[in-house]
Amino acid sequence: MPLQSHTQPQHLSMQPNQAGTLLQKLHVDAPLLAGLILLCGIGFLILYSAGGQNPDLLVRQAVRLGVAFVLMLGLAQVQPQTLKRYSLALFVIGIVLLLAVLVIGTIGKGAQRWLNLGFFRFQPSEMLKIATPMMLAWYLAARPLPPRWLHLACALVLILIPTALIAKQPDLGTALLIACSGAAVLFVAGISWRLLIGSIAVCISLTPVLWHFMHDYQRDRVKMLLNPESDPLGRGYHIIQSKIAIGSGGLYGKGWLNGTQSHLDFLPERFTDFIFAVFAEEFGLLGCVTLLVVYLLVTGRCLFIAAQANDTYSQLLAGGLTITFFVYIFVNIGMVIGILPVVGIPLPLISYGGTSMVTLFAGFGILMSIRTHPKLIPG
């Protein structure tokens, strides 16, 4: 199979200006990069306000962003074929690390999620957020599509292993997200609509069973979603305060740095999981819609990259990562505005915190690699 030259990909050589050439050489997708920079900019703006105008917070976030950015650039240089080759290994390592966490991991905030490597602490579940879709894409790409029953069953087992291990930590939010990332790959691989709708129906009917296996705090969160007023000063406090913050923001918001809910400490976790409430309070409905549009543009660009990908592995992986990215956004905002239960999922690219930032940018690095590496189309 003849390959096109690496140095002169046709679709990129069309762009004339200098910046374009530099970005090409760096294997960076300019529209995606622009979207990410915009989102991170918004993130810094709101973090400054939510964190009580504490510059230390911004500096730390900037450092993490720098690390994440370098990782993204690094991954963008790697050929998708190389990624494909290491998919299995990465997945296996991830699973081994998850097992290690269950055996020797450190416990923080009541859950065993961290692996202490001496010089830094590492959360293997974050690695699985990338490794699981990679594994599934690798597995399914080598098989006829849409997947047959047997392959589907194998794929489900592949999803279930990391999900169960992470749910046992217990970290239900991350476990569901990882299940989601695997399911997303299955979805773009083309499992039939009937099967999809059928399994969603089964899931809903299995909710009472899931309820039975939930931890008390997880049940509380679901109960709080249904009726937060039942315990306004205890467990329902997050949701009520968050809704007050958002609702009082109105159409135009109270203005940057002027949110009272957040600044008077009423809003808990205001610069991590609940940062969207601060944003909504200060920038109002217009700000929220603008932010959603930016998110949609980034997601759209990623979908475009997936659609343009030139081999099955890249298609499946790009599709899966993109859908997962949107699920993050939807679940976080849904939780903050009180239509989903409270699960510990940060708002991508905006919430304060290092691990999720690094994982997300790794995903974008893979997307950029898929976008910018020469297509395997004969000339």
Next chain:
Amino acid sequence: MKSADSAVVLPGSANNRRPLTIRKYRVAGNVFRNRITATLAVIILLSLGLVARLIYLQVMGHEHYSSLSRNNRIKISPVVPTRGLIYDRNGVMLAENLPTYSLDITPEQVEDLDETLVRLQALLGITDEEIKLFLAQRKRHRGFASIPLHLHLTDEELARFFVNRPYFPGVEVHARLVRHYPRNEVTSHVVGYVGRINERELKRLDPGNYRGTQHIGKIGVEQSYETALHGQAGYQEIETNAQGRFISVIKTVPAAQGKDLYLTLDIGLQKTAYDALGEHSGAVAAIEVETGDVLVLVSKPGFDPNPFVYGISMKAYRALQTSGDRPLFNRALRGQYPPGSTIKPFVGLAGLEYSVITARRVKHCPGFYQLPNLSHRYRDWKKWGHGSVDLTKAIVQSCDVYFYDLAHTLGIDRLHDFLQRLGFGEKSGIDLVGEKSGLLPSREWKRRARNQAWYPGETLITGIGQGFTQVTPVQLARATAILANRGRMVYPHMVSRTKTLDGITPWQQAKEERLSLNSNHLNIIIRAMVDVVHSARGTARRIGVGIPYQIAGKTGTAQVFTVKQTEQYQEHKVAKKLRDHALFIAFAPADHPRIAIAVIVENGGHGSSVAAPIAAQVIAQYLEES
């Protein structure tokens, strides 16, 4: 891979004659593109859902949520429980809560906080530590909450502040209850004291229960019974405005007040024992034989615990810490001393119980003892020896040679086992935090701790209470009480009952145990101990004169300083710090024992002259009172 590529290579060439796999892949490509489109559609739909919810909250619910945000909010304010009081066994107050005035600051109302603090410090006796604690607390409170800066204003400070009050907006005087210990240094170690909660404790404490509490028990009963004394905080739901200022109280859940504690301590006896120690450092522990009630627990010197409540100054604290006689050290509970000759009655009992000796067997004492084939002379305190010695005479005159021989015959294993049953080498289990376990040496211990074999000579000195053996005053008093109790175990405890609004809960002994000891053997030992006090040659005969009851006792002298083989110990030549410790154990009345006591006088010289009179005074007072 190859075929996948060819599927993409040939877009749109839907040719039925192509191989099956190729056709499938092409279809897959279409499916994939369909799926991306479907994804886009679902994403847009879900986003519209979010927007709909946002419109519901921010447009339709705007007024409702705005009023919630702007006008009324509910906040929780703690109701601090009153700390339980501490009484002695007869209801005499040992720790009380006195109303006092504290200086509080509301940071929000102060224009220049740093400047105000500097001026306040110049005006009143406010320490740097208080300022530091205030600034640390300030971080945890909102600006409108008042935070205590100085907990105890003297009358003079109060007057001085009120004269200058107009110049200090946002600084207020509040009435508070503050702990006070009327018995000062007499109860400082046993009752202990409370102090300001420090940063480390803050992390450990339940924030709900301790929000608003400024003090926590640091040592003694105050520390050991912190949970009971503190009580359970209540709370108030308070309606506040947007700035968080108080509007009205909606609901009050009262605090559960701390429990009052009645100690087993008899403050009269405690004071007598404390005073009787005079200028000496030392400890006295007295136990009621029948119940295990700790009647006296003195560690001298004590210290005034009251400054600790308000926050003692660094300088004063350092002075206490570096003082040569170590006033902060609880000798009664944590002091570990060689028991000296006070161990002899117990060793003698071991000899009888193991049938190694009889009361009648006589041993010659030439003034020293030698192990077979060894030249080292283990000396008797009486240089020229005691002559012919039986068990009674050995206890009464405290003959070392008799016990060297007995220990040698018993061997360290049996010696260790028997003494362990009397509670040596183990914590007595008293309900106070920080008790030491002393040390009862054994072969196993020496191998573990020193990685050395046990030498026979070490058994000899263990038999006269020297060498490795270490006991705490509480342990010694307890062993004496067990002896007085004829083998029935005694469980020393400080708290006799707790009182709440619901009633009184008495202390209950957890278990009942008895050592099986031969009654005749006990009689022999006890009679010998009575002779220590009441016979003409007894080492403590001076305290036995003219009392209407019999005391059974034993003197002891614990070496701090080892004299060379060729030298003689001369008290006046040795620095006071290296002089022997004087010990005395006793119980009375000998026929129906009611009180057991152990006295240790550091560097006091001989047990007979210094320690025994202290014990006699406490016993006399106890038996007269009841």
